[in-house]
Amino acid sequence: MATESSDAPEPYPEFLDHVRRVSYLNDAGSVLGWDQQVTMPEGGTPARSKQSAALSSVTHDLLTDEHVGEWLADLDGDDLSPDQRAVVREVRREHERATSVPEELVSEISETASNALPVWEQAKADDDFEAFAPTLEEMVELKREYAAAIDPDRDPYAVLFEEYEPYLGLDTAERVLERLRDELVPLIEEIEASDVDLADPxxxxxxxxxxxxxxxxxxxxxxxxxxxxxxxxxxxxxxxxxxxxxxxxxxxxxxxxxxxxxxxxxxxxxxxxxxxxxxxxxxxxxxxxxxxxxxxxxxxxxxxxxxxxxxxxx
Amino acid sequence: MATESSDAPEPYPEFLDHVRRVSYLNDAGSVLGWDQQVTMPEGGTPARSKQSAALSSVTHDLLTDEHVGEWLADLDGDDLSPDQRAVVREVRREHERATSVPEELVSEISETASNALPVWEQAKADDDFEAFAPTLEEMVELKREYAAAIDPDRDPYAVLFEEYEPYLGLDTAERVLERLRDELVPLIEEIEASDVDLADPxxxxxxxxxxxxxxxxxxxxxxxxxxxxxxxxxxxxxxxxxxxxxxxxxxxxxxxxxxxxxxxxxxxxxxxxxxxxxxxxxxxxxxxxxxxxxxxxxxxxxxxxxxxxxxxxx
Incomplete structure (x- = not known):
């Protein structure tokens, strides 16, 4: 593959090794999350929260490592293959976002989210939103802090949206959804008002x-x-x-x-x-x-x- | 608890945070190992091996971090509580062992062991030792390297034994086991030669x-x-x-x-x-x-x- 080619600019292989390590640790965190939701005994929460927070922390440390900034600066030229350029572009975006956020906040969000899971599960089982509300409030507050760390001057939702949709743009998404709403709502009303036979549940x-x-x-x-x-x-x-x-x-x-x-x-x-x-x-x-x-x-x-x-x- | 007390010597709290992080990451690795043996689909091996190796690597990096050496030097005095002293002693032992071993070797052992698991499982299911022999040989070779990195002048088995029994001493273990053998072998022979009724399987x-x-x-x-x-x-x-x-x-x-x-x-x-x-x-x-x-x-x-x-x- 082009990303592995031996004629890559000098720091590229070391940079790629580092990128892979960050990704492997992210995936390890995702295994911990799967286990917590599917197999973990309930009592395991306090330890799991610490493990997840530690993993988020070291992953954040590696992503914001000053070497990454140096490599990215060195890899800014146009002597990269298209694949390599794509890798550099994506890592640069993640690195820039991550360097804005203090490690303690990343770790705290991870630990709080992990501790929130059993609270949410219990509240859901009991159909009791009030039991989850304070935890939700805490998460919203932390996510606001997170968004403000990245860009204090923009709407926090727009900043957080980019975590999932880095290139689409919130305005584009809103335009698409508005058009869907404008078309779908009357369509559904029309169907409901008609005498067509709907499938029985x-x-x-x-x-x-x-x-x-x-x-x-x-x-x-x-x-x-x-x-x-x-x-x-x-x-x-x-x-x-x-x-x-x-x-x-x-x-x-x-x-x-x-x-x-x-x-x-x-x-x-x-x-x-x-x-x-x-x-x-x-x-x-x-x-x-x-x-x-x-x-x-x-x-x-x-x-x-x-x-x-x-x-x-x- | 004494280990948390606010009158601990100055670097102790930071040292303890670091120690905990190493431990949380170790435990995350153990969750990955459990999942691999119990729930992981077979095809997941290549990715899991990378994840486990990355986790071993960062854990090793943190344990051998130069700050740990500095903290340990600073915490060498006798202004520590007995609990704190025990923590420092155990971390010092692990730090000293880990600093002797190159990170690449730690990572390679972890990845090789993870890749070995499905080979062993298949060989076991087929009762075919030969199918596992080359992998076993590779693991033995890596473990020899590991032991030699810690102490090239001692029997590798004795060095590796301390991983599981840091204080017992191989000679003590051998003395205990020899005595057991000397007593048990004749006892079993005596029972087999007697006409006592043994439980039917x-x-x-x-x-x-x-x-x-x-x-x-x-x-x-x-x-x-x-x-x-x-x-x-x-x-x-x-x-x-x-x-x-x-x-x-x-x-x-x-x-x-x-x-x-x-x-x-x-x-x-x-x-x-x-x-x-x-x-x-x-x-x-x-x-x-x-x-x-x-x-x-x-x-x-x-x-x-x-x-x-x-x-x-x-």
Missing amino acids: FTGEYDPDTQEELVRAALDELGYDWDRGRLDTAPHPFSSGTQFDARVTTRFDPEDPLGALGSTIHEFGHATYTLGLPDDQYGTPLGESRDLSVHESQSRLWENHVGRSRAFAD | FTGEYDPDTQEELVRAALDELGYDWDRGRLDTAPHPFSSGTQFDARVTTRFDPEDPLGALGSTIHEFGHATYTLGLPDDQYGTPLGESRDLSVHESQSRLWENHVGRSRAFAD
Whole structure:
């Protein structure tokens, strides 16, 4: 690959090694997060929060290391291949953002978020928002601090938005969503006012084992690579991992079998995107998703255009 | 606690923060190891090996950081409490060992060991030692290098032994084991030559689900804290974790139900030791096991003196 080529400018290989290490540690943090949501016994929270915070800290330290700034300055010329240029561009963006944020804040956000998980799970199980409200408030406050560290003069939401969508621009996203709203709301009202027959929702109870058989069969049918994946349950379905290990989760509500099916296919879409990233770029920005909108469009494509199609149901 | 007291010598709090971070990262590595042995899809190996190696590397970097040497020099006086003195002693030992070993070797051992796991699992499943022999040889070679880095003039086994038993001394261990051999071998021969009735082994097949019910009931009976633990299966039973999350694994052989029961109780012994470590010392040497012989004696105590007793069976 071009990113590995021996004719790269002098500091490039060392720079790339460093970049990969940051990425490997990020992925280790994601394994800790998966474990916390899927398998960890509840009592493990205090230790896990410390482990996650420490990992966030060292990752932040490595990303903001002064050598990275020096390498980026040295790699500013035009003697880079297109692949190398892309790697440098992505790392520069992350490095610049990260250097604005104090390490203590990164560590505190990580620890607070980890401690928040069981509080949220309990509040959700009890349908008791008030029990979670103070924790949520604390997280919002920390995220405001984080946004202010990066750019105190801009709307915090716009700053945080770039974490997920570095290039789309909040105004573009708003324009797209407004147009969708303008078209969809009347369409839905029209359908509701018409006398067309809508499908009846399922009624009755479907036990989780049967539902699990159904969603596993659906994943088989869709071609999920079990050698690089797993299906588990979590209070809120998510997928995480790398091109070597992209796991999906779902949840089973006895009264809503389509909920499990839909969320599984949705997460399968995410996992399929992740599994499609190039193996040999693992650890570099070329082996990662760059933004969330493409990721999410893939999950929606599978969920809505495949999962809800008559052909798939047949 | 004394280790946290505000009258500690000046660099102590900063030193302790650093020590805790190293420990949290070590524990994160142990979560990655658990996941690899218990839940990871097979295809995840290449990425996991990189993640584990990166974690070993940064942990090694932090442990060998020149600040640690400076703090240790500053904390050499006798103005330390007994707890603080113990922490400094243990960190000094680990720091001195680690500084002898090049980071690249630490990283290589970690990556090689991680890559070795699926090779070993396959060779074990196929009962094919030859398939694992080259990997084993590579690991032995790396461990020899590691021992030579620490002390090129001593027997590598003696050097590596101290990783698990820093204070016992190989000669003491050998003396104890020789005495046991001298007493036990004739005892076993005598029993075999006598006409005493030995218990008949179980015959027949016992399905894994029934065995799992049995070992879960045994763990309940023994008082395993499920809020801080889990039971899963792994090709070779092990336990790992912290005082907040000490998990056990077992394996089910249809023809040997006592194998699962014995290994589960054995690992329960390890977990019980770990769960007994003080919560408020998590991350310091006072919140960790110092050597393997006490750990192992606890697992053996539960396995052999409780698990094999008539009172427990009744």
